[in-house]
Amino acid sequence: MTDKELKLKSVLLRKNLLKYIYQAKAGHTGGSLSCVDILNVLYNRVLHIDPKDSKNPDRDRYIQSKGHCVEALFVTLADRGFFPETDLATLCQYQSHYIGHPTKKVNGVEQNTGALGHGLPIGVGEAIAAKLDQKNHRVFTLIGDGELPEGSNWEAFLAAAHYKLDNLYAILDYNKQQITGDNHEVMNIDSVRVKMEAFGWAVVEVDGHKLSELEQALNNGPLEPGKPNFIIAHTTKGKGVSYMEGNIKWHHGVPSSEQYELALSELSAAEVLI
Amino acid sequence: MELDKIEEKDLQMGLANQQVFAETLEALAAEDSSIIAVTSDSRGSGKLVPFGQKFPSQMVEVGIAEQNLVGVAAGLASAGKKTFAISPACFLTARALEQIKNDVAYSDNPVKLVGISAGVSYGALGTTHHSLHDFAVLRAINNIIILAPADNYETEMAVRLAASLDQPVYMRFGKKNMPFLQEENNQNFEIGKGRTVHQGDDMTIIATGETVYPAWQAARALREDHDRQVKVISMHSIKPLDTRILDELALAGKPIITVEEHMVNGGMGEACASYLFQKGAKNPFCIMGIPDEYTITGSQLEIFAHYGLSKEGIMAKAKSMLK
Numbered sequence: 156m157t158d159k160e161l162k163l164k165s166v167l168l169r170k171n172l173l174k175y176i177y178q179a180k181a182g183h184t185g186g187s188l189s190c191v192d193i194l195n196v197l198y199n200r201v202l203h204i205d206p207k208d209s210k211n212p213d214r215d216r217y218i219q220s221k222g223h224c225v226e227a228l229f230v231t232l233a234d235r236g237f238f239p240e241t242d243l244a245t246l247c248q249y250q251s252h253y254i255g256h257p258t259k260k261v262n263g264v265e266q267n268t269g270a271l272g273h274g275l276p277i278g279v280g281e282a283i284a285a286k287l288d289q290k291n292h293r294v295f296t297l298i299g300d301g302e303l304p305e306g307s308n309w310e311a312f313l314a315a316a317h318y319k320l321d322n323l324y325a326i327l328d329y330n331k332q333q334i335t336g337d338n339h340e341v342m343n344i345d346s347v348r349v350k351m352e353a354f355g356w357a358v359v360e361v362d363g364h365k366l367s368e369l370e371q372a373l374n375n376g377p378l379e380p381g382k383p384n385f386i387i388a389h390t391t392k393g394k395g396v397s398y399m400e401g402n403i404k405w406h407h408g409v410p411s412s413e414q415y416e417l418a419l420s421e422l423s424a425a426e427v428l429i
Numbered sequence: 430m431e432l433d434k435i436e437e438k439d440l441q442m443g444l445a446n447q448q449v450f451a452e453t454l455e456a457l458a459a460e461d462s463s464i465i466a467v468t469s470d471s472r473g474s475g476k477l478v479p480f481g482q483k484f485p486s487q488m489v490e491v492g493i494a495e496q497n498l499v500g501v502a503a504g505l506a507s508a509g510k511k512t513f514a515i516s517p518a519c520f521l522t523a524r525a526l527e528q529i530k531n532d533v534a535y536s537d538n539p540v541k542l543v544g545i546s547a548g549v550s551y552g553a554l555g556t557t558h559h560s561l562h563d564f565a566v567l568r569a570i571n572n573i574i575i576l577a578p579a580d581n582y583e584t585e586m587a588v589r590l591a592a593s594l595d596q597p598v599y600m601r602f603g604k605k606n607m608p609f610l611q612e613e614n615n616q617n618f619e620i621g622k623g624r625t626v627h628q629g630d631d632m633t634i635i636a637t638g639e640t641v642y643p644a645w646q647a648a649r650a651l652r653e654d655h656d657r658q659v660k661v662i663s664m665h666s667i668k669p670l671d672t673r674i675l676d677e678l679a680l681a682g683k684p685i686i687t688v689e690e691h692m693v694n695g696g697m698g699e700a701c702a703s704y705l706f707q708k709g710a711k712n713p714f715c716i717m718g719i720p721d722e723y724t725i726t727g728s729q730l731e732i733f734a735h736y737g738l739s740k741e742g743i744m745a746k747a748k749s750m751l752k
Contacts, residue, residue, distance in 0.1 A: 212509065259536065266507065267536040270527055276497045277532055280504020280512075283489055287465075287510075307528070310497035317492075 156199055159429060161366055164234070165195045166426045169395045170419060171230040171240070177415045179246040181255065185392040185405040187227035189330040189363075190297060193388055194231040196369040197295060206236040209263050215292050216281050218266050220274025221299030221328060222256040223407075229253060229261070237263035272305025274298065275325055279311050282323040282383075293376070295324045301333030304342045309354075316355030321377035324384040325356075328363065330392040334406045348387060356385040363388030396421055440608040443581035446639075447545045447602035451476035453588040454513060458484045464592065465489060465510045469498040474604070475515045475545045495520045499528035503538040511541075511592055518544025518560035518601045519551070526566055533597045534572040540598075541591045547577075547601035548639065548690030549719070552728040561719050563601060564667055565695025573597040574620060575668040577689075577697075579641035580610045583665050586618035594620075603639045603690075605729060610645055610663065623671040629658030632751055633678055634743065636688040637664045637697045640717075643733065644688050646740035647747060657751055667697045672704055679710035684750040686715045688738060693718040713750055717743065 156164070168191050176182030198204070202215040219228050226246070233240035238261065245251035252260040256269030266277050278296040285292055298308065315323050327347065335341045344350075351358045357378035361368040372378075372386045392406070393399030396418040399408075410418060443449070458464040458480065466472075467489045472481055481488045489505070491497045495516055502514035514521070521544050522529065533540045544563060551558035567575050574596060578584040584602060591598040610626040618624065626641060627648040636644035641663045648659040662674060664687075678685055685705070687698030698716030705712065717737060725735045733739050737746060 266503075266538075267531060270531050272496075273500060273528065273532055276500020276528070277504040277507065277538075279497070280501035280506075281508050282504070283501065284505050284508030284510055287486065288508075307496040307500060310491070310494035311500065314491050314494070314497055314501065318489075 158367065161195065161199060162429045163426060164199060165192050165366065166422050166429070168195055168227070168230050168234060170422050171234070172226040173410065173415065173418055175230065175243045175246045176226055177410055178244065180409050181247045182226045182409065183223045183407050184409065185332070185399060186221065186224040186299065186328070186330070188394045188396065188399065189390040189392045190221070190224050190328040191227040191231070192364045192366060193297060193326055193328065193369060194227050196366050196373060198231050198235045200370045201373045202295070203292065206263065209237065213290060213292050216265050216278070216294045218274040218278050218294070218296040219257050219268055220271065220296050221302060222268035225255060225257050228257055228264070232261070232263040235263070271299070271302035272307040275308050275311040278323055278325070279315050279318070279320065282315070282320040283318055285322055286318070286320065293322050293324060295326065297326050297328060300327060300329045300331060300338050300344060303327070303344045303347070312351070312354045312356065315383040319381040320383045321379070321381055324373060324376060324386060326386045326388055328390055329387050330390040332392045332401070332403055336403055351385045355382060357382040358385045358387065360387040360389065363390035364394055395425065440610070442606055442608050445604045445606050446578055446581060446584040447604055448476045449581045449584040450543065450588055450602050451480060453585045455480050455483065457589065457592050458487050461511065462487065463509065463511050465505055465512045467491060467498055467502045467505065467512060467514045469493055469495050469516045471516045471545065474517065475543070477515065495524040496528050499525040499540070499542070500532050502540045503528065503532035503536060506538040506540045513541045513543055515543040515545060517558065518547035518563050519558050522560060522563040522566060522599070529567070529573070530570050534570050537572060538597070539595045542597070542599040544599065544601040546604050548603060549724070549729050549732045550603045550605065552732060553726055555726060556724055559724060560601065561692040561724070563599070564689070564691050564697055567599050568668055568695060568700060573599055573668070574666070576600045576620070576665055577638035577667060578602070578665050579626070579638060579663040580607045582609060582611060582616070583618055583624065583663065587665065590618070590620060601638065605639065607639065608642060610641060620666050621669040621671060622666065623662040623664045623674045625660060626663050627659065627661035629660040630681070630683065631658045632684040632686070632747060633660040633662060634686045634688060634747065635662045635664050635697070635701055637667060638690050640688040640690050640738050643738060643740045644743055647743035650740060650744055651747060655748070659747060664697055667700060670700050670704060675701060675704050676708070679705055679708055679712060682712055684713040686717060686743065686746055686750065688717045688743060690738065691718050692721060694721055715746060715750060717746060
């Protein structure tokens with residue numbers, strides 16, 4: 156896949172996740188748009204995975220701690236061939252496996268998440284197991300900035316540094332907003348870089364919507380041998396749809412038909428410019 | 430008090446169940462390098478210091494951080510390790526309850542959760558250190574086996590069986606030496622099957638964990654001093670419950686007492702009652718456990734005696750129900 160095709164993929168994934176949120180009349184729109192570029196890069200440039208052999212013990216692991224942004228994950232997995240995209244027509248419907256959070260009943264999903272602050276500790280366990288077995292696969296987890304205050308994250312930050320888990324990558328989707336408002340008003344996590352460096356992690360900051368920056372950070376690790384990797388991805392909630400960007404009402408807002416059409420037209424206009 | 434003195438000369442005193450747990454885990458780890466013990470600064474009370482010395486690469490220490498203990502254990506289990514997460518039962522099943530519910534049970538990561546110094550083992554350390562809620566909260570979570578072995582035999586069997594299962598399991602152990610309860614040639618241990626440790630058909634005491642021994646003492650005294658024949662069942666498997674044996678008891682219709690080192694709300698007794706009475710059982714029935722009040726302070730055995738979970742207390746209750 157060329158760099159241009161990868162950029163076009165980001166637009167397609169945005170259109171797809173909006174389509175299924177619109178159809179289901181449910182979803183975490185702003186956060187999914189915020190993290191979908193990260194997922195695009197992970198699944199198309201970084202993770203060593205095979206949809207036809209999704210339990211291979213040597214595969215890279217991706218655990219989505221911010222499980223509520225499952226729509227971004229589902230459209231990425233579908234696009235990558237883990238299941239037919241048409242399955243997503245059942246999103247959030249009675250008895251569908253495609254529910255509002257990741258579940259292992261869906262091919263390609265590594266862990267059941269949804270409660271916040273759970274992904275990283277599981278990732279620490281997976282990374283320790285890889286070290287014990289002298290395997291080279293890596294473990295990635297995506298953390299939302301709103302879930303950073305969960306104490307379990309900080310327990311895991313300590314453990315990851317203690318065990319020198321340089322095969323572990325925590326990516327912070329740092330869009331600076333959460334359901335109530337801005338992070339710094341709800342619970343200040345400023346100076347997160349300093350905090351993480353003090354916890355013994357190697358830290359890099361990237362533009363979380365620049366695919367090349369994400370790829371550079373995620374594919375050239377470890378950032379420092381013997382240290383777990385923390386990637387601060389500066390993002391925008393609702394990225395790609397002008398009226399959603401930075402507007403907290405789109406945390407789990409569902410577009411009307413007019414809004415949906417407007418969003419698609421904006422994305423199509425952006426697509427032409429790639 | 431001499432409540433812990435073995436009065437019956439035909440019982441052989443064993444070790445603390447959590448000591449047997451640790452020794453069994455060592456034996457398993459020696460044969461299987463995929464056995465991993467995860468501890469939260471709990472290797473001392475878990476009797477796992479020798480394990481850590483013999484198998485340093487099979488022990489993961491997370492410090493005093495129970496949520497991380499269970500999350501990390503879930504990750505290790507997901508990666509194929511036979512993972513035992515060991516922590517005092519009080520912290521493991523309260524502090525890390527959400528991790529147990531989501532990362533272990535819901536995610537079907539086959540962690541073996543080991544609650545040490547369970548029930549009121551910590552006695553005078555008080556309510557912060559008691560686990561009188563663990564059966565209740567875990568019974569309300571799908572996809573986890575709950576075991577409370579009574580003696581060293583049941584403990585060893587439970588640990589070996591759990592290690593072989595690709596399912597989440599919770600086991601709780603105490604720290605007091607326990608006698609072997611095997612007078613009735615009952616060397617069989619199965620998950621979901623109670624173990625009869627004393628025969629009788631006038632009534633039945635269903636006990637679990639460290640209360641099986643005082644129930645056995647009460648039954649023995651009732652036989653010797655009062656010629657009453659009381660069956661005692663070690664219901665070591667709280668979930669799944671032994672419904673076959675409950676069906677038999679319902680058919681016989683004789684009085685039933687349940688005894689547990691747990692609050693009366695939501696424990697083994699209520700599990701039995703729920704099954705029996707939805708089946709239309711008419712047995713006189715009584716749940717003995719720790720009542721819903723601020724728990725009295727004292728040693729484990731003083732607390733047992735205070736709430737009637739002793740030989741004398743169980744005898745008195747049994748006699749009142751046999752009249």
